[in-house]
Amino acid sequence: MLNRFSIGVMKVSIRKIAELAGVSKTTVSFVLNNRGDEKNISSATQEKILAIVKDHNYKPNQLARSLSLGKTNTIGFVVPDISDPFYGKIAKHIDSCAEERFFKVMIANSHEDKNKESELINNLISRQIDGIILASTQVFESNKYKGVPLVYFDRISPNQKDSFIDINNQYSTEQITKLLIKRGHSKIGFISLTSYLPNIQDRITGYKNALIDSGFVTDENNIIDIDYNNKKESVVKALKTLLCTNNCTGIVFVNNVLAAEGVWALNTYFSELIEKVEFACFDNLDLFDYSLPKVTSVVQPIEDIAKNCLEMLCDQIDNSIIHKGKVLKTTIIER
Amino acid sequence: MLNRFSIGVMKVSIRKIAELAGVSKTTVSFVLNNRGDEKNISSATQEKILAIVKDHNYKPNQLARSLSLGKTNTIGFVVPDISDPFYGKIAKHIDSCAEERFFKVMIANSHEDKNKESELINNLISRQIDGIILASTQVFESNKYKGVPLVYFDRISPNQKDSFIDINNQYSTEQITKLLIKRGHSKIGFISLTSYLPNIQDRITGYKNALIDSGFVTDENNIIDIDYNNKKESVVKALKTLLCTNNCTGIVFVNNVLAAEGVWALNTYFSELIEKVEFACFDNLDLFDYSLPKVTSVVQPIEDIAKNCLEMLCDQIDNSIIHKGKVLKTTIIER
DNA sequence: TATTTTTGCTAAATCGGTTTAGTATAGGCG
DNA sequence: CGCCTATACTAAACCGATTTAGCAAAAATA
Missing domain, CATH: 1.10.260.40 (lambda repressor-like DNA-binding domains)
Structure with a gap:
């Protein structure tokens, strides 16, 4: 032919x-x-x-070789958005670790679309990849792809017990909230987003626990969900309520993107409050070094996450060992 | 077996x-x-x-299918650093475009290492990928991989005539420099980096041309190369020379990373100059919306670059048509 | 009725590797 | 010398698809 x-x-x-x-x-x-x-x-x-x-x-010809060997030495890396620097950095380190083990990485972008994610995974499987590292958009249907070595990270279903690398969202958020309390803030707001994702839910719990632990009451009025499609305005509005109406002086943001919007909003609309108000958020941004107010932030151990994902996956591929899920430690940059 | x-x-x-x-x-x-x-x-x-x-x-089994068909419906995407948001965004859009044509993308990270890049490309070829989109670390040896459909972007050898998607580095830098001149700055410095990369060289030329065109003389003392491994200090030193010794009031940065360092340095060490000084740079950052001084920046048409790369590559794969190189237009955000 | 055409399907080669089970020859040892 | 082992290699099956060439039966045509 x-x-x-x-x-x-x-x-x-x-x-x-x-x-x-x-x-x-x-x-x-x-x-x-x-x-x-x-x-x-x-x-x-x-x-x-x-x-x-x-x-x-x-x-x-690696196709022929793989066909014969039943092994492609390729793993799939499936994320909601590869242009998100968090996933980008994880990808880079996964790639480095994979290289040491003579694995190649196929990156697939689910665009936060559940159906696309299924398609992508099926496609990877039909290409006979040896395993998958997945930040899933659909945290509920875990174990859907039985028979394929799979490690979850970042987006983990609460009932997932094995094969994941997570960080302690709840504890970390508790810590940064407590830092704000220690600095003298007694009214602390939380800017969150509408999401079923467990990591988001855990962060909210962490914030609440910090307040309760420190003898404060939690007030649902101080927790505001942001419309992610209309971030900018939505954050301004939330800050107005928290700072002006509810008299908060500390704000905890559920992630770095919202915190960045917060920095901008504070500078643009509430600049007279800059000296009084302090921010904290989950995930760092270089921006927070440069801007006022400085933002205390939780840093995920990106390199470790990548390394652990790959190790866990390789153990599953090579030795059929399915490990329990593992929770890694974050660090906090206090500014 | x-x-x-x-x-x-x-x-x-x-x-x-x-x-x-x-x-x-x-x-x-x-x-x-x-x-x-x-x-x-x-x-x-x-x-x-x-x-x-x-x-x-x-x-x-796609391996068997590809082996038989002599086509994998996979393209390789090789970049120096996938965690760089610029490459990340390009990757995302390449992936979207590829999906429409039922292509999958294999992303490979060269870590800015010339030898690793060769290895990666050879590996992709041995995996029978149908074509490659490449931001090369080694701009001189183009046409090294004859026989494999290949489109270059971002890093293009000056003697490359075909199969590339570029932007006009020189013209864009000329434009932002002229914007600073129009705003009344007569002494303008350029913060660059030691690099053989043609796009960097073109930016320097653009800066010089703007000065000459506007009747100023170019002064090599106003062009300072940064030590990229020691960015922070190096930028502070450069700014000190340009602002304090050479009395520049406008600074053009060769890229966004250096400009961000510049913003930080100005705020940290020369805050008394913030009102007088204006910045411009190549490539945007969200940070520039939030911070002072606001930075006028060149924006690359990321989606277009991705789209054109893929179209050009597909034409080479499907129809063996080798297109001339194409230069896309940037836009400028004046702040 | 005889011939041709259409319908409905398949055997076997092929893509480019890996691997098992074997063969033929040479050398070592009693 | 005869047997055994080591050396140096190979034929053929296999991985899981695609595709060409062709066969047999039914339907259409002359």
């Missing part, structure tokens, strides 16, 4: 190399897989083959 | 489906590829096959 490889530059195959060397495909295969000595291929033959391989710049 | 697919959940293959339906593999293949009618497969048989396929949740 003709395919595009047949036209133009003729691709060399193992068969061609074998012919040129006057040996069988088997011999070439052994030599290329460093099993020449073990298989008693004479060094003369080995050298001859390697020379021809180099000469023709022959690179084995 | 045994492989991991043989253990546990037995994977279904086209052969199994054929057996279950009591037909040949050929027939199943025709039906699955929507060629049933064309190949005169009775609708009864077609329906039977499709039912069994659905029943067993059968997904054709």
